[in-house]
Amino acid sequence: GAYITWLRNRSGRRYRLPTEAEWEYAARAGTDTAQYWGDDPDRVCEYENVADQSGLNDYPGSIDTLFPCADGAAQAAAVGSYQANPFGLFDMLGNVWEWTCSAFTKNYNETYKTYDANGGDSLGYESFCTHDISAARAVRSASWLNDKPNVRPALRIPMVNSMRTNFLGFRLAED
Template structure:
């Protein structure tokens, strides 16, 4: 079946015929930690992008050629079929939800357990004078999920959490509730982010549409990062750092912050050429590798890197002031 045919079938994602769930499973529910879990239907879509460099240059005129050349891992665009419905959290895991998990489970997050801390924003930090030239200061014991260097409330997305922290949270919730929680596969993540669209963002192709649906790098953040000022979106979303989750409009699936706010870990190992031989049904990434895919962009991300198709990765031990968690849950099997 070719891509055009599968994409046509995928349009039924938004139709009632595609949204049935087994038995009496609810469309949405709040779990033990107060996460709103939203039912997503099985369906088909076209994953990835083969947008020509010339087209990208028009949309992102300041992007250097090497940045556009580095997007080759988004190709080839390929048909994917998600064969089973599943639940996805409507928002990223919040500071408050992560705190509840830590308190109830006794789990010690890796940034604290290994004694090396995380990364954080420090106005006095000079990246040009650091050994690695990283945009943020760290690792440092001052920084962790409790302190990313800027103020957060319990309603903000938790950051400075590792892939292992996400696994621990999913395992605890699974045991607590007798359900199967996990991180999304990379395919499930993009399927959920697109919500039936084929544009760069779920709001359209114009990067400025992000101002209504995402907390990314714009004029609110520009004063803190003058070296990146030219890359700021021409508008102010009101948040220089993270925003409380669900502060912006959701996509058609009812999911918030699929673009921006915090990068989100996925379950999959990263493979640069994986798309070239990915199976159509429920791809789960390569079997071997040492880094895991993260998706969606953050409050510090330029619009080029907040597109639905963009892929990034980190080692599982990474704890970074831009990276957070969104969980999924397997739908109950049919009776």
């Protein structure tokens, strides 16, 4: 996109959207729990901006499964408003959905198996981005509008490239 081109030209460094695999690795931050802070989803307001009691005035009755806490933001919050994950990354779950460079496929685990060049076992990660601008891309993270069933690192949905909304954003990876 235009921002990535501008940033590359300004910094002399190579940036891009992350693949789904890179995004999930960053979101999980070396943990194997449901969320990087543990298995208790109700602690989410310490870490992320999600659909909770803070949004009730703006969106009364719109979501049945709100988190029982209040994170202080009814919509998108400033980056870094909540605790970082163990890798030092902010807002990896919630706040805004994040674009990846990966084309959306229904079966993520099967589509992106890659293999060792020497014939070994699957490396288990995706190694490419799509350049097909007509393909739906995978977005990850959930947003300030998402409730309990949807705030988890494994959640992924398709989004068309032309989609623009206040619950969708991006973060960059560096080559």
